[in-house]
Amino acid sequence: MTRFDAYLFDLGNVLIRWRPERLLADILGSADAAQAFSDAIDLPALILAQDRGLSVAEAEARVAARAPQHLDAFRTYERRWIETIDGEIAETAAFLDALRAEGRPVFALSNYAAEHMVWSEPHYPVLTRFDGRVISAHEGTIKPEPAIFETAIRRFGLAPARTLFIDDRPENTAAAQALGFAAHTFDMDRPHDLAAALPDEDAALFRSVATG
Secondary structure (H helix, E strand, C coil): CCCCEEEEEEEEEEEEEECCCHHHHHCCCHHHHHHHHHHHHHHHHHHHHHHHCHHHHHHHHHHHHHCCCHHHHHHHHCHHHHHHHHEHHHHHHHHHHHHHHHHCEEEEECCCCCCHHHHHHHHHHHHEEEEEEHHHHHHCCCCCCCHHHHHHHHHCCCCCHEEEEECHHHHHHHHHHHCCCEECCCCCCCCCHHHHHHHHHHHHHHHHCCCC
């Protein structure tokens, strides 16, 4: 396998663990209550809308219109949103830093709400350690839509075939592959599987810094 010219990382569940269900269960009292809340306000759709640029205030207005009885819980969820992150993923964070130490180009491409990113960066500086980032809320488009990948290609001068894209969602890695990227679907519960997607030299680097 030929060495990659650049790496393009997702953030959530690749470099940090994102587990909103844990916070929701704590706020609502149980996993069942959290699921009922999510269904009532259509939380997955709200998350995608925020990833496209919807503000917290605008999201609150949507909840107030759709399910006003859940507005207080949603406001608590947003106020405590940083608790949806359950730490760094040590293996990929260490690999990112090792690539940077070698002067290798590293970039980020992530579906992430603008305000949530502002809240996240002081707690998790690994999110900032890139040569450049494409954050969906600033672009108005999200993965797996081709437009956001094309933005990364243009902005960073990427050659897709010479770039490894690492993301936790199969639909996103499939979209990247359709545009010519090399891609790996990352499983945060099996982080060492990443080594198999790397050229020998980079696999050795990953193994040398990965823990656990």
